[in-house]
Amino acid sequence: MRTITAASLIFLFWFMLSGHTGALLIALGVLSTLLSVYLAKRMNIIDHEGYPFDLSVRLLRYFLYLGKEILISNVDVIKRILTLGPVDISPQVITLPAAKKTDLSQMIYANSITLTPGTVTLELSNDKIIVHALSKKGAADLQTGEMARAVPDNVELSS
Amino acid sequence: MILETLSWLCLVLGGLLGVIGGIGMHRFPDFYTRLHAIGITDTLCAALFLIGLAFQAGLTIASFKLFLIFAFIFFTSPTASHLLANAAMLGGLKPVLSDDDVANSEQLDKP
Amino acid sequence: MYTVAIIAILITILLALARALSGPTVYDRIAAMNMVGTKTILLIAVYAFFTDRHDLLDIALVYTLINFIGVVAVLKLIEQGNLYTDGESPEDNQPEVNDK
Structure with missing residues (x-):
């Protein structure tokens, strides 16, 4: 079949x-x-x-949210690049708790962190995510857990 | 006419963002921060270029192909960035942290 | 207007190539080459419209995938020193050992 x-x-x-x-x-x-x-x-x-297709409304709404986040963080990083004088950055390595249960949700969360400029996932394991952030602001934004809540829970691979 | 202007705007803005990302590659002090500069050129810059070209193509096979390129870049670029960062971390490359002085970045040449 | 876009992409590629040449670590070089690859995809796409040959878009599409596979292959080579071990067993991962 x-x-x-x-x-x-x-x-x-x-x-x-x-x-x-x-x-x-x-x-x-x-x-x-x-x-x-x-x-x-x-x-x-x-x-x-x-067949990683779970084209539910939740996922579509999440993509819209992700697009908005990417736009905002892009503008932030561009501002930091274009500041005159020494670059205005404060690199951080932070550890986030793994907020998601299913593998696919976890993968979407980690990839979204990497996709938004200013934060890169360094390591992903079952219980924690290690993230390198370009600035204190980016790290603080992640630690509020807003993006973790926005990622749809329990996205399953429809078999 | 409006579509023409919009597509022109997207292409020029995308080119500008690409150059800014290239400048960022040289301004940022270490490998991990440079990954963020690459993030700009991989996300917004690529998206603007492809949207600008899709305005030119209209609803044809060409714009479907542009959408596919867009989707592939968006799925592969975070994976490649994560693999790079992970390999660098496992390879023992220490990131510059904000407590250290950002200016003296010579000591990270090689672990 | 395509000319402006092409020139902008070429400047970006030059900046990335300068980073790839000046290093300092091997990861910087791979990251810069990844960026050159992404810019090349966009360059091919813009060039397809510049010359009005839309079949070039297929090449851009394939280049997207090859670029990703290339980065992964080079990273694997850097980490393991070869491409034939599966990377699961840590004793095979020493780049110095090449007598297997």
């Missing part, structure tokens, strides 16, 4: 990228789809992790 969905998704992807409708090209597309599915089956990677 998963093989069939994977094959149709790959073919859809091929079609969206090529946009051709000639018989020969469609046949070639089907052939390359079958080859990819065969390789994926040989590598044993057609499992539940192949």
